[in-house]
Amino acid sequence: MPVSVTQRSENSHILELKAKAYSTSHSGVAKKAPEQQVEDLRRAVHARNEGEREFLDAVDEVLNTLRPLLVKYPQYIEPFERLVEPERQIAFRVSWIDDNGNQVVNRGYRVQANSALGPYKGGLRFHKDLNMSVVKSLAFEQVFKNSLTNLLIGAAKGGSDFDPTGRSDGEVMRFCQSFMTELYRYLGPDTDIPSGDINVGSREIGYLFGQYKRLTNHFNGAFTGKDLNWGGSNIRPEATGYGLVYFSEYYCNHRRISLKGHKSIVSGSGNVAIYTVEKLLDLGSIPLTLSDSNGYIYEPAGFTRKDLEFIKELRISQNGYLQQYTAYSKTAKYFPNEKPFTVKADFAFPCAIQGEITLNEASTLAKNGIKGVFEGANLPSSNEAISFFKKNQILFAPGKAANAGGVAVSGLEMIQNSQRQQWSKEVVDEKLRLIMKDIFDTSLKAANDFGYTDDIQAGANIAGFLKVADSMIQQGNV
Numbered sequence: 001m002p003v004s005v006t007q008r009s010e011n012s013h014i015l016e017l018k019a020k021a022y023s024t025s026h027s028g029v030a031k032k033a034p035e036q037q038v039e040d041l042r043r044a045v046h047a048r049n050e051g052e053r054e055f056l057d058a059v060d061e062v063l064n065t066l067r068p069l070l071v072k073y074p075q076y077i078e079p080f081e082r083l084v085e086p087e088r089q090i091a092f093r094v095s096w097i098d099d100n101g102n103q104v105v106n107r108g109y110r111v112q113a114n115s116a117l118g119p120y121k122g123g124l125r126f127h128k129d130l131n132m133s134v135v136k137s138l139a140f141e142q143v144f145k146n147s148l149t150n151l152l153i154g155a156a157k158g159g160s161d162f163d164p165t166g167r168s169d170g171e172v173m174r175f176c177q178s179f180m181t182e183l184y185r186y187l188g189p190d191t192d193i194p195s196g197d198i199n200v201g202s203r204e205i206g207y208l209f210g211q212y213k214r215l216t217n218h219f220n221g222a223f224t225g226k227d228l229n230w231g232g233s234n235i236r237p238e239a240t241g242y243g244l245v246y247f248s249e250y251y252c253n254h255r256r257i258s259l260k261g262h263k264s265i266v267s268g269s270g271n272v273a274i275y276t277v278e279k280l281l282d283l284g285s286i287p288l289t290l291s292d293s294n295g296y297i298y299e300p301a302g303f304t305r306k307d308l309e310f311i312k313e314l315r316i317s318q319n320g321y322l323q324q325y326t327a328y329s330k331t332a333k334y335f336p337n338e339k340p341f342t343v344k345a346d347f348a349f350p351c352a353i354q355g356e357i358t359l360n361e362a363s364t365l366a367k368n369g370i371k372g373v374f375e376g377a378n379l380p381s382s383n384e385a386i387s388f389f390k391k392n393q394i395l396f397a398p399g400k401a402a403n404a405g406g407v408a409v410s411g412l413e414m415i416q417n418s419q420r421q422q423w424s425k426e427v428v429d430e431k432l433r434l435i436m437k438d439i440f441d442t443s444l445k446a447a448n449d450f451g452y453t454d455d456i457q458a459g460a461n462i463a464g465f466l467k468v469a470d471s472m473i474q475q476g477n478v
């Protein structure tokens with residue numbers, strides 16, 4: 001069970017004392033003013049990671065909100081400098097044979113960002129556009145997210161530029177086996193525990209785990225997102241979407257507004273999007289859209305449960321593109337090559353991929369009267385879009401807080417595996433709810449303690465960072 005907010009975040013009085021102790025112990029060291037140190041650090045990170053746009057955007061997003069804290073408490077500048085350099089970055093060749101007997105070569109990645117709070121933990125993504133910069137940005141984001149869950153898990157992310165679109169089941173299996181033939185040596189239940197992300201679901205986790213088991217001769221909890229038959233957790237597939245809606249509900253309640261009876265834009269049509277729509281329906285909200293990389297569908301009166309079941313089946317049929325929904329629904333409209341953010345609605349739940357919402361989409365959403373944006377995807381909003389939302393008093397929940405339900409239930413899967421137990425749906429769902437409430441309360445409290453009234457983005461960054469940074473210091477400045 002997560003501990004309460006007061007148990008885990010230090011108050012500013014203790015931070016003042018630590019700042020004093022730090023300045024006494026460093027009094028003989030000639031140092032620049034903290035403002036300058038932070039700016040030098042930002043420039044050094046940009047120079048060292050030149051060209052890695054996604055990673056640098058993720059670092060800037062955090063640094064923009066941590067800057068006043070680092071200036072006031074300069075003992076945290078060095079931990080931040082260490083934190084932006086991943087502990088380990090692995091890139092490797094994955095060669096495999098396709099159904100026509102041809103050799104195919106892909107690149108595999110695992111970035112083990114930080115282990116201050118526990119073994120590395122984070123998903124694997126198979127996507128044609130994946131590169132080291134994207135993996136580093138996602139692994140960096142995972143540091144703060146996993147810290148917020150309070151479940152003692154470190155952070156990692158990985159995957160490959162393998163594009164599973166149109167690949168047969170046999171090809172996906174052979175790719176997974178080849179991928180794991182290199183990666184297995186870096187994994188283990190106390191070392192690094194991957195899970196799924198885009199295009200990696202329970203089928204891929206099965207193939208990856210099977211190969212891990214053959215190579216290590218261990219049946220252990222080195223993966224989460226497993227099938228229920230062999231150690232998976234109830235509610236893991238639903239967890240990110242359900243957790244997102246729980247989080248947005250807490251946020252809306254805090255502002256005395258309601259999701260019930262209000263319209264929502266949802267992007268994506270994968271795991272996160274589908275269970276976001278399902279939970280929105282449970283709460284009496286009206287989800288209007290879903291999308292994929294080819295376009296979006298708009299259901300003017302909102303999707304029903306029956307519609308959602310059809311969409312789930314479309315997804316299981318592997319090559320079921322969303323456009324096929326229009327053959328099922330007489331009322332739906334399909335918009336090829338467009339994103340759903342021009343639709344008029346009260347709330348937006350971006351649940352597809354990074355970079356979906358630029359300043360352009362943000363200002364269209366605002367013109368259409370959007371009240372809140374809650375991120376199910378990782379890093380879907382650009383830094384300009386985030387600033388725009390905040391300036392225009394639009395509620396904004398960053399993915400590292402709002403979509404943490406997935407990794408949180410992965411953490412619960414690890415606990416169940418250690419205990420050789422499987423908890424019921426009801427037990428896991430209740431724990432998920434409490435964790436999302438705790439993340440909301442913790443982020444809100446940190447925001448208000450550090451002068452960012454009700455700013456959940458700043459609060460999530462501050463609370464997530466302090467716990468990791470203090471642990472890094474306590475473990476000998478690692």
Ligand SMILES: NC(=O)C1=CN([C@@H]2O[C@H](COP(=O)(O)OP(=O)(O)OC[C@H]3O[C@@H](n4cnc5c(N)ncnc54)[C@H](O)[C@@H]3O)[C@@H](O)[C@H]2O)C=CC1
Pocket residue numbers: 196197198199200240268269270271272273291292293294351352353354376377378403404406407
């Ligand atoms: N699965 C999980 O537990 C978690 C996932 N996330 C994030 O949620 C997002 C969605 O992940 P999942 O639903 O798990 O993956 P998924 O593979 O089930 O679905 C991905 C969705 O994104 C769409 N998509 C892919 N490339 C796109 C592009 N270039 N433009 C527009 N749409 C595109 C796909 O059509 C699909 O609808 C990702 O950003 C992922 O990192 C975040 C936390 C946990």
Ligand SMILES: O=C(O)CCC(=O)C(=O)O
Pocket residue numbers: 121122123124145193194195196197224378403404406407408410
């Ligand atoms: O369940 C996990 O280990 C990680 C999920 C994930 O990749 C994420 O939170 O972005």
